[in-house]
Amino acid sequence: MTTTPARLTVLAGPTAVGKGTVSADVRARYPQVWLSVSATTRPPRPGEVDGVHYRFVSPDEFDRMVAEGELLEWAVVHGRHRYGTPRRPVEERLAAGEPALLEIDLQGARQVRDTMPGAFFVFLAPPSFDELVRRLxxxxxxxxxxxxxxxxxxxxxxxxxxxxxxxxxxxxxARATDELVRVMGVTTG
Structure with missing residues (x-):
């Protein structure tokens, strides 16, 4: 039996909108959705676990990953730290027919649009800019x-x-998570 490749879903939005919170809720309530783990040069925040929330790498390791074409996308975010999506795990999940979700920033989403034009792009928006400021x-x-x-x-x-x-x-x-999984076309029953 041949598995049909799944469609990649990209979740992006402004800083502090709750991308990480929604992704964590997807991870907790919808284990059938595979979430990509981004590599980053920034240090971990309290409670973040290497390999779960991010793959924390040195600037030299990040340079190597870029040079060897190991990243699907990468960007300097907020003018300081680099973030990127390791290519191989994404391609393997999609080839296996598993629903895959990338939680990335706007720069990365634009790169993925160029490299994987069949992906589905979801923007996570705050209820208002004032609420975004409050969350940050x-x-x-x-x-x-x-x-x-x-x-x-x-x-x-x-x-x-x-x-x-x-x-x-x-x-x-919870509502945002449910809507995201629904628009991804994930079977939840």
């Missing part, structure tokens, strides 16, 4: 300078909503 300040993981940098990036990212195939407003995590 409330998580307490960035200093004032970093928050300002991220909010400036978020303004640019919000303007890209029209580039996506589907928009989900993250006003409730």
């Amino acid at each position: 300040v409330g998580r307490g993981t960035e200093d004032e300078e970093e928050r300002a940098r991220r909010l400036e990036t978020a303004r640019v990212e919000m303007a890209a909503e029209g580039e996506f195939d589907h928009v989900i407003v993250n006003d409730d995590v």
Whole structure:
């Protein structure tokens, strides 16, 4: 029996919109969906586990991965750290017919649109910009300078909503997760 390759779904949106929270909810409630683990040069935040939340790598290792074509996409995010999607695990899951989800930033989503034009692109939007600011300040993981940098990036990212195939407003995590899995076409029964 031949397995039909699955379609890749890309979830992107502005900083602090809750991409990681929605992805964690997908991981917890929909184990049939495979979530890509991005590589990053940034240090782990409290509670993050290497290989689960991100693959934390040195700048030299990231350079090697880029040079050897091991990343499906990569970008410098907020002008500081690099993030990228390891290519091989994504291709293996799709070839096996498994639903695959990438949670990435806008720059990465644009690269994936070029490299995998058959992917489905979902924009996760906040209920309002004020709510986005509240979430960023409330998580307490960035200093004032970093928050300002991220909010400036978020303004640019919000303007890209029209580039996506589907928009989900993250006003409730469980509802947003359920909508994401539904538009991915994942069988939940």
